[in-house]
Amino acid sequence: MTVTHALETDVLRRQDPELADVLLGERERQATTLQLIAAENFTSPAVLAALGSTLANKYAEGYPGARHHGGCEIADVAERLAVERAKDLFGAEHANVQAHSGSSAVLAAYAALLRPGDTVLALALPHGGHLTHGSPVNFSGRWFDFVGYGVDAESGFLDHDQVRALARAHRPKAIVCGSIAYPRHFDYAFFREVADEVGAYLIADAAHPIGLVAGGAAPSPVPYADIVCATTHKVLRGPRGGMILCGAELAGRVDRAVFPFTQGGAQMHTIAAKAVAFGEAATEAFAAYAHRVVANARALAAALAAEGLAVVTGGTDTHLITADPAPLGVDGRTARGRLAAAGMVLDCCALPHADARGLRLGTAAVTTQGMGEREMPVVAGLMAGVLRGRAEPARVREDVRELTAAFPPYPR
Ligand SMILES: Cc1ncc(COP(=O)(O)O)c(C=O)c1O
Known part of the structure; x- marks a missing residue:
C-alpha cells in the first residue's frame, strides 16, 4: 500500500491525522511548486507502491x-x-x-x-x-x-x-x-x-x-x-x-x-x-524521457542566459545547469530565498573560481510532470522577474501555481 493510497483510503488519516497532514502537505507542496532541484524527481506510483510494501x-x-x-x-x-x-x-x-x-x-x-x-x-x-x-x-x-x-x-x-x-x-x-x-x-x-x-x-x-x-x-x-x-x-x-x-x-x-x-x-x-x-x-518511454530532460535543460539554460544569468560553461549536456545570478544584482543565497518565496525550489552551489555562491538547477522533475521546451522560457522568465526584483514573489507564486496545475506530477 503506498502512502498516497493509504491517505486516499484514510488509513493513516484515521490512525495518525497529525502525520497524515504532514504527508498531504508535502504532496501539495510538490504539486504546486516548481521542483528544480537537480537531484530530485517524481517516482512512479509503482515505485512508491514497492517502497510502501x-x-x-x-x-x-x-x-x-x-x-x-x-x-x-x-x-x-x-x-x-x-x-x-x-x-x-x-x-x-x-x-x-x-x-x-x-x-x-x-x-x-x-x-x-x-x-x-x-x-x-x-x-x-x-x-x-x-x-x-x-x-x-x-x-x-x-x-x-x-x-x-x-x-x-x-x-x-x-x-x-x-x-x-x-x-x-x-x-x-x-x-x-x-x-x-x-x-x-x-x-x-x-x-x-x-x-x-x-x-x-x-x-x-x-x-x-x-x-x-x-x-x-x-x-x-x-x-x-x-x-x-x-x-x-x-x-x-x-x-x-x-x-x-x-x-x-x-x-x-x-x-x-x-x-x-x-x-x-x-x-x-x-x-x-x-x-x-x-x-x-529499460523502456523506450524512459529513453524518450531522458532525451527530453536534456532538451529541456538546454532550453532552460539558453533562456536563463537570455535573461542575463551567467550560465557556467555556456550551457549543458545533461539535466543540470549551474548559473551565477550576479549579473541580475543578487548572489546565489539571496536568489535561492527569493525564488523559494515564489514557489521555485532549487539549490545554491559553489561557483568555480568565485567567492560568491551560484544556483544549481535541473529538469528531471519538471520533465517527469510533462513540461517541455515550450515551458522552459516561461520558467526562466518567472525566475528572472523575481531575481531582478521586478515581480513580487507572492504574485509570481500564483503564476507558478497556475503553471504546475497544468502538469500534475501524480493523479489528483
Ligand atoms: C556526485 C555525487 N556523489 C554522491 C552523492 C551522494 O548521494 P546521497 O545523497 O544519496 O548520499 C551525490 C548526491 O547528490 C552526488 O551528486
Missing part, C-alpha cells in the same frame, strides 16, 4: 542465497530481479543494489579499493566535487589524502591538462570522476587513459548522470571505470538509494565492502523499488 518489514543481511536471516526466499527474488535488471540496463558484469545511498556507494567503492592514507585524485569541492570526494567534514577527507583537480577559469570546462599533470605528480591510488554541479559530460576514456598511465583505479561517481545513461542520453562510464557508483533517485527516477556497478573481478570485493564492511541489513523494500525503477528505465 511489506518488504519494509524484512531483515535480510547478506546476499541472495546466503542470508543471515531466515525467511528470505521472497526477498532473494526481489534482490535478484534488481541485480539482473541493473546489469542488463547498464551492460555491467556485476551490480550491487544494497548501498543505502550515493554516499554509501562511494564509501564502499573506497573500502573495496583503498586503504586509509591512500592518495585519491578527484574534482575539488569548490569546482563541483561531492562531500565524498575529499571534504574535511566527511569520512573521505579524514581517511584519505585527496588531491583536487578543477575546471578552467575562463571556460568552466574540466582542465584535462591539470588532471594529467596532477596524476603524474601525485600517483594516486584512485581517480574519481563525477560531480554534483558540473553540467557537461565527463570524458571517461580520457580518465581511463590517465588512470592507466599512473596505475590508478578509476571510480566514476555517476550519481547525477546515471539516469541519462540508462536512457541513452549520456555516455556510459561502465566500459571505462573499475567501479561505477550511482544514486537511484535522481534522473533515474527510482527510490532514494545507491548502486554500484563493476566487472566480475571486483564483484566479491565490492559486495564485501557494502556488507558486512560498511552496512548491515539490506533495505528490501527499497531494493524492490529499485527493481521497479530499473524495469521502467
Whole structure:
C-alpha cells in the first residue's frame, strides 16, 4: 500500500491525522511548486507502491542465497530481479543494489579499493566535487589524502591538462570522476587513459548522470571505470538509494565492502523499488524521457542566459545547469530565498573560481510532470522577474501555481 493510497483510503488519516497532514502537505507542496532541484524527481506510483510494501518489514543481511536471516526466499527474488535488471540496463558484469545511498556507494567503492592514507585524485569541492570526494567534514577527507583537480577559469570546462599533470605528480591510488554541479559530460576514456598511465583505479561517481545513461542520453562510464557508483533517485527516477556497478573481478570485493564492511541489513523494500525503477528505465518511454530532460535543460539554460544569468560553461549536456545570478544584482543565497518565496525550489552551489555562491538547477522533475521546451522560457522568465526584483514573489507564486496545475506530477 503506498502512502498516497493509504491517505486516499484514510488509513493513516484515521490512525495518525497529525502525520497524515504532514504527508498531504508535502504532496501539495510538490504539486504546486516548481521542483528544480537537480537531484530530485517524481517516482512512479509503482515505485512508491514497492517502497510502501511489506518488504519494509524484512531483515535480510547478506546476499541472495546466503542470508543471515531466515525467511528470505521472497526477498532473494526481489534482490535478484534488481541485480539482473541493473546489469542488463547498464551492460555491467556485476551490480550491487544494497548501498543505502550515493554516499554509501562511494564509501564502499573506497573500502573495496583503498586503504586509509591512500592518495585519491578527484574534482575539488569548490569546482563541483561531492562531500565524498575529499571534504574535511566527511569520512573521505579524514581517511584519505585527496588531491583536487578543477575546471578552467575562463571556460568552466574540466582542465584535462591539470588532471594529467596532477596524476603524474601525485600517483594516486584512485581517480574519481563525477560531480554534483558540473553540467557537461565527463570524458571517461580520457580518465581511463590517465588512470592507466599512473596505475590508478578509476571510480566514476555517476550519481547525477546515471539516469541519462540508462536512457541513452549520456555516455556510459561502465566500459571505462573499475567501479561505477550511482544514486537511484535522481534522473533515474527510482527510490532514494545507491548502486554500484563493476566487472566480475571486483564483484566479491565490492559486495564485501557494502556488507558486512560498511552496512548491515539490506533495505528490501527499497531494493524492490529499485527493481521497479530499473524495469521502467529499460523502456523506450524512459529513453524518450531522458532525451527530453536534456532538451529541456538546454532550453532552460539558453533562456536563463537570455535573461542575463551567467550560465557556467555556456550551457549543458545533461539535466543540470549551474548559473551565477550576479549579473541580475543578487548572489546565489539571496536568489535561492527569493525564488523559494515564489514557489521555485532549487539549490545554491559553489561557483568555480568565485567567492560568491551560484544556483544549481535541473529538469528531471519538471520533465517527469510533462513540461517541455515550450515551458522552459516561461520558467526562466518567472525566475528572472523575481531575481531582478521586478515581480513580487507572492504574485509570481500564483503564476507558478497556475503553471504546475497544468502538469500534475501524480493523479489528483
Ligand atoms: C556526485 C555525487 N556523489 C554522491 C552523492 C551522494 O548521494 P546521497 O545523497 O544519496 O548520499 C551525490 C548526491 O547528490 C552526488 O551528486
